[in-house]
Amino acid sequence: MDTNELIKALAADTQPRKPSLSTTWRSAVAIAIAAAAIVFFVTLGPRLDIAAAAETIRFLFKFVVTVVLAASAFIAAQALSRPGSAWRRALPYLAAAPVLLVLAIILELFALPPATWSARLIGTNSMVCLTFIPLIGIGPLAIFLMVLRHGAPTSPALAGAVAGLLAGGIAATFYAAHCTDDSPLFVATWYTIAVSILAVIGALAASRLARW
Amino acid sequence: MNGKDEEELAQLMRTAIAGDERAYGEFLQRASRLVRGLARRKAGQGGIDPEDIVQETLLAVHTKRHTWRTDKPITPWLYAIARYKLIDAFRRRGRRVEVEIGEIADVFATPEPETVSDREIGRALEMLAPGQRSVVAAISVDGRSIGETARSLNMTETAVRVALHRGLAAIAKRFGRN
Numbered sequence: 607m608d609t610n611e612l613i614k615a616l617a618a619d620t621q622p623r624k625p626s627l628s629t630t631w632r633s634a635v636a637i638a639i640a641a642a643a644i645v646f647f648v649t650l651g652p653r654l655d656i657a658a659a660a661e662t663i664r665f666l667f668k669f670v671v672t673v674v675l676a677a678s679a680f681i682a683a684q685a686l687s688r689p690g691s692a693w694r695r696a697l698p699y700l701a702a703a704p705v706l707l708v709l710a711i712i713l714e715l716f717a718l719p720p721a722t723w724s725a726r727l728i729g730t731n732s733m734v735c736l737t738f739i740p741l742i743g744i745g746p747l748a749i750f751l752m753v754l755r756h757g758a759p760t761s762p763a764l765a766g767a768v769a770g771l772l773a774g775g776i777a778a779t780f781y782a783a784h785c786t787d788d789s790p791l792f793v794a795t796w797y798t799i800a801v802s803i804l805a806v807i808g809a810l811a812a813s814r815l816a817r818w
Numbered sequence: 819m820n821g822k823d824e825e826e827l828a829q830l831m832r833t834a835i836a837g838d839e840r841a842y843g844e845f846l847q848r849a850s851r852l853v854r855g856l857a858r859r860k861a862g863q864g865g866i867d868p869e870d871i872v873q874e875t876l877l878a879v880h881t882k883r884h885t886w887r888t889d890k891p892i893t894p895w896l897y898a899i900a901r902y903k904l905i906d907a908f909r910r911r912g913r914r915v916e917v918e919i920g921e922i923a924d925v926f927a928t929p930e931p932e933t934v935s936d937r938e939i940g941r942a943l944e945m946l947a948p949g950q951r952s953v954v955a956a957i958s959v960d961g962r963s964i965g966e967t968a969r970s971l972n973m974t975e976t977a978v979r980v981a982l983h984r985g986l987a988a989i990a991k992r993f994g995r996n
Contacts, residue, residue: 690894
């Protein structure tokens with residue numbers, strides 16, 4: 607079959623266009639949030655003193671970090687799933703959540719006596735955190751991997767890693783409502799490890815599944 | 819490639835998306851010429867047939883056309899796909915070379931003549947189910963319309979469209995992977 611013959615076949619194939627990638631991403635995030643919410647409320651649920659906690663800055667700051675992570679990963683994942691997009695310009699947004707965390711850690715170290723630092727870092731929920739952020743995030747990650755297959759990522763592994771950050775950001779937002787360890791020292795340590803697990807799974811899976 | 823060419827190409831694709839088969843054919847012709855230039859410059863040194871890159875890119879353009887944002891320039895999108903397919907071909911070539919070292923005796927035993935059908939897409943076409951293959955071949959190689967193909971194969975036009983669509987999707991999936 608030469609190229610002109612191929613073109614004839616392609617031009618004759620006028621099946622309805624698939625849904626646009628922007629639409630697919632938006633629906634996927636809505637479904638992913640719903641899936642994460644179901645797993646969260648069935649397995650953990652919010653902490654009992656959430657009303658009192660909501661008046662403390664440390665508790666609220668957790669959501670700032672996780673939502674900023676999810677939002678920046680959403681921007682980058684969309685760009686990475688589309689050929690010819692300027693995705694390199696979207697990657698610096700991913701630094702926003704880590705920068706916020708570093709600033710919060712500095713403030714925390716000024717606020718707390720050094721003797722309490724390690725207790726705040728280790729907390730009491732590290733294993734719950736490492737278990738449930740990946741558990742809540744794995745469903746959303748699977749959904750985002752399907753979107754990457756629908757799209758056309760020219761760097762599949764990187765796109766998968768960022769999809770993992772997006773799933774991790776959503777999962778961590780829910781998990782933060784359960785966890786009683788609110789210190790930025792705890793968040794920077796255990797949330798980071800938990801979200802990284804999803805990012806690694808995303809990179810490995812996408813480098814196999816999202817080739818096209 | 820200047821701004822006018824870019825705008826014409828994008829306009830052809832927008833018309834094609836609206837359902838104009840002729841505009842789509844014209845878009846693919848122009849796209850193939852642009853990609854051929856890139857493929858000839860880059861593919862030669864790797865022992866890769868540039869025309870394989872052109873065809874693989876066209877198939878990807880077709881199956882992934884929903885990833886182009888209609889309000890954006892189309893050439894960066896087109897070239898990004900071509901570049902991805904080029905890199906993919908080099909990557910596969912690297913892997914295949916390793917495989918062939920163990921099978922070198924077989925290669926000498928059965929030398930294959932260089933023909934047009936030796937193109938990777940020819941092999942992908944041959945791997946299709948017979949029904950899909952005859953539909954794809956009738957429209958591409960024989961240049962028949964959907965209606966003519968339906969009559970000559972004694973199928974409905976809808977069945978021809980479905981077989982064509984699935985056949986091309988299967989080729990796009992298998993291209994270069996056999």
